[in-house]
Amino acid sequence: MARLVTLLLLPLSWLYAGIMGVRNWLYDAGLLTAARFPVPLISVGNLRVGGTGKTPHVAWVVRQLLQLEAEPAILSRGYGRRTRGYRLVQPTDTAITVGDEPLQHFQDFSGTVPVAVSEDRRVGLLHLLTNQQPSVIVLDDAYQHRRVQPALSILLTEHQRPFYTDEVLPAGRLRENRAGASRADVVVVTKCPEQLPPSEQQAMQQQIGRYTRAGVPVLFSGYSYGxxxxxxxxxxxxxxxxxxxxxxxxxxxxxxxxxxxxxxxxxxxxxxxxxxxxxxxxxxxxxxxxxxxxxxxxxxxxxxxxxxxxxxxxxxxxxxxxPIEVRFLADGASRLRAFLVSSFQPQAVV
Known part of the structure; x- marks a missing residue:
């Protein structure tokens, strides 16, 4: 029955994928402009709707940046909040005013890392740069937000539900065509078992490599529970x-x-x-x-x-x-950390 429903919804998926494809082409061709900012922007996102582990991976990235003596900030859309516009998370905020994930980030770092929400990422970035002056900004769930240009784009995909086995909404759970993976600088397969056979890792790397640019690394991560x-x-x-x-x-x-x-x-x-x-x-x-x-x-x-x-x-x-923390398999942590270091290249505002 589920398969039949998927087949019936495929025409709508093709239509949606076509609209997203045209939008991406306009950005790729330069007909729509992605703004650049004077500090590195690190995007953590996915192709699939929900469930890939963005929140703990954003936290991992921020902890690494702090160890590198950077001054990071986090910018999120603030999904689920009942407010609008730009808002810097404060101790008095709740999940209703800023969303559950930004509130979690704020509490995780005890308010020492600026966390802001804004449905318009350009507006949010300008506010953060003007008032908080971070040296790097982590964009939470901004993979499809093409209006800003990240210095590093980290794409997450779940081990049990990799994007290359899924379909575009509404037949599946993808926000855009699988080809969107070509924008990623690093792909992280999340929620992996601690002992993931090398043969399975290699098979997933090959499948993901069909959609990414040549040479883009595929890393594997899991969770440690506290x-x-x-x-x-x-x-x-x-x-x-x-x-x-x-x-x-x-x-x-x-x-x-x-x-x-x-x-x-x-x-x-x-x-x-x-x-x-x-x-x-x-x-x-x-x-x-x-x-x-x-x-x-x-x-x-x-x-x-x-x-x-x-x-x-x-x-x-x-x-x-x-509580959960991200753990990388093999040398994944050091490899991603090297990408974070290399992303510290200031960009001119466009």
Missing amino acids: APVAVGQQPTPASAEVILLTGIAQPEPLRTYLTSAGYQVAHHAVFADHHAFTPAEIKAVCAQLRPGQSIFTTQKDAMRLAQPALRQVLAGVPVFYI
Whole structure:
């Protein structure tokens, strides 16, 4: 049935892909202009809608930049926020005012790295450069935003759902044709198992290489999961029995990790990516709790659970998020770090 639906939607996908293709051609031909800025712009994005791990990879890039003694800032669209225009994230902001991912970045770096949101990236960049004066700006989820020209473009694709097996919306989940991978300077295959056979890596490199420019490296990354971090008052989970609450595109890797780590997931409350939880929904999740059980969630979901109305529902409930960090296979970290170093070439404003 799913295959039949895909076939029926393919004509709409071809139409959408054609529109995006014309747009990309106009930029490639110089008929539409991509603005350049006087500091390096590093774009982290994907071809597929959601679930490739942009947030932890942006955080990894920023940490590397800080180690290189750069002064980075992060610019995001602020998906899911209920505000408009440019906004510099402040301690009083919430997921409603800036979006869950920018809020997570702000908290991850304890406010020491400027994080801003703007649906118009040119406007956002000008504000950041004028008022914050960073030495490099990381663009979160800007791969299709052709109005600005990055110094380094990092394309992410998920190990279990690589872009070369997918179709353009609405038949698939791609935002543009697979040929869009030709703009990437580096491709990172994300959410890989720790032991990914070299033969499989080589096969994926060959498939990806059909769409990228010659010589573009393909790196492989996975996740390292940390100990549960308390959202409420209880310092540690009382037992290994948990209720899992997720509103992300791909929750399966987290559930797989929890099982392998010895936790028993008694119930999994699954919501759509960036879902705006309601008090009634959280009350329903809490109703599933049995004595000794805790609610586990993701750090991104925890940003949305911090709304006052939801905090009231969760008062006294043991809630924890599982932090994640990116780990690269083989020499992937050093290779990507070398690209970051080489991107520090100031560009003239156009």
